[in-house]
Amino acid sequence: MKVNIIGGGTSGWWTAGYLRKNHPNLEITLIESKDIPAVGVGESTMPNVRAFFEELNIPEEAWIKSCSGVRKEGNVKTNFNYVGDDPLNFMFIHKGFDEWFEKYKKGTVTKESVYDLYDPNDWGGYAYHIDAAQAWQIVKEYTKDINHVYATVTRDQLPEADLNIDCTGLGRHLMLDKTMHKYPDTLVDTCIVRRLEEDTKNYSETVGRDYGWDFNVYLSDKRVGCGYVFDSSKLSIENAKKEYMKNNGHRKFLTDFRVLKWEPGRLKNSWQGDTVAVGLSAGFIEPMEANGLSLLIHQIKTLSKVLNKPNREKIYNRAVGKVFDEVADFIWHHYACTSRSDTSFWKHYAELDGETTLLQRIQNKTNLKQNLYPSYVYAYLAIYYGLTIGPKTLNISKWMAEPYAEAYMWSV
DSSP states (O other): OEEEEEOOHHHHHHHHHHHHHHOTTOEEEEEEOTTSOOOOOEEEOOTHHHHHHHHTTOOHHHHHHHTTOEEEOEEEEESSSSTTOOOEEEEOOOTTHHHHHHHHHHTSSOGGGGGGGOOTTSGGGOEEEEETTTTTHHHHHHOOSOEEEEOOOOGGGOOOOSEEEEOSGGGOTTOSOOOEEEOTTOOOOEEEEEEEEOOOOSSEEEEEETTEEEEEEEOTTSEEEEEEEEOTTTSOHHHHHHHHHHHHTTSOBSSOOEEEEOOSEEESOSEETTEEEOGGGTEEOOSGGGHHHHHHHHHHHHHHHHTTOTTHHHHHHHHHHHHHHHHHHHHHHHHHTOOOOSSHHHHHHHTSOHHHHHHHHHHOOTTGGGOSSOTHHHHHHHHHTTOOOOTTSOOGGGGOOSOGGGGGOOOO
């Protein structure tokens, strides 16, 4: 089988590396443009990125060094419930969580006691912050026996192949049908990003602001990827910059602002005949909860798994569409349980009934393997938002029996 991958960067090279490792007989051609610069933004990951590199047989110490990686043990979230709320220290905890959760529902333990469960030596106990512009280069070094071409091509100029993989980003230059499945309840659609220099931290930070949220992702060389994710229908870019600097003007910035914009959604069908979209080409929701690279890995592994199946297009579209929608649902609950109503942005979400659906998600046993986020993270949110969790709320242990890495896998 001949496969063209159009576009390099993280999506293109991670796809090439994984397909080469798992399908050694493929004839792979990767075509990328030299005119598209690499953009370095500190990016947060989930533990499944470590499993991905293990499958590529790239030593952890090698790929972490190559992209200024910092061990990430969690995320600290604040100001999402109300301004000045108690932070949610979202650590990678799963072992013993179900027993602790039962005690919490009975009121016999405090919410802070969950941190006593954290085991830094557990496989699933940590992920990494990485430089997104460097994360693909070591995969390129380890990926052998592919035809690598620097060129800018149109769909009509592609080499003959059985499958074309569109890794061209939000432009989706190979896709004939760009009909989107949109997420209208995802309001944030713009991000202003900068780099600054500060001491490294082993957790990322998200802080609710007037019309979205700030983030900080720390790298090993003291660079920090930071910025403001916001709703551009309620806040102009210039006013976003002013608000950001009002909250962060004391910090030592290394770069000026860059502006990133997107339409929250996914392609209705990522696989169309002889062409499949992977990465941003397939869709983007928003940056919350390090979902970008996790969704990319899900797509790459699903593509690999169904590549030789006769009904691969149908299976792939169902699996990828489902996981996108579930991630969008998980992100929506970060806003829809808020007590904030101090701006039109938060008032919109405060009027929604996220509490009821969040508790329903905690009780939902089905399709755990399809979801990038194990069900216990929904319980984390319920605790953060101070929801009443009755003693009959589902015990999580029944579907957390598999190793943590497997919670990020799926069935197709």
